[in-house]
Amino acid sequence: MAKRGRLRANPIVDEMMKRGEERLSKLASQVLASERFVALLQATVKRSLGAKRLLDRNLRLALAALNLPSSADVRSINDRLDDLERLLNEMDGKLQRFADPAGVADETDARV
Secondary structure, three states, rough: OOHHHHHHHHHHHHHHHHHHHHHHHHHHHHHHHHHHHHHHHHHHHHHHHHHHHHHHHHHHHHHOOOOOHHHHHHHHHHHHHHHHHHHHHHHHHHHHHHHHHHHHHHHHHHHH
């Protein structure tokens, strides 16, 4: 550990590190400037996305074959339950107004 600290404080090592970083930076710039590299990178990303879509589709099919819900099925059920909860809350509010005689009287007065 102390040896590493002494190497880092050495001006020769510092200079070598600086030159190495400069060369690496130059190489990275050349690679990223290469149209062939960019095209290869784009093709790789495109294939990766295609593989992910295929994996997702096959997973959905496997879950369906096992009669298990997918994450999309669970999200859909959650959305439907949220809608149902909202409707029940609305109905509860209306029922409470009808159950409260003062509330019904207030509404009747408000209409007149």
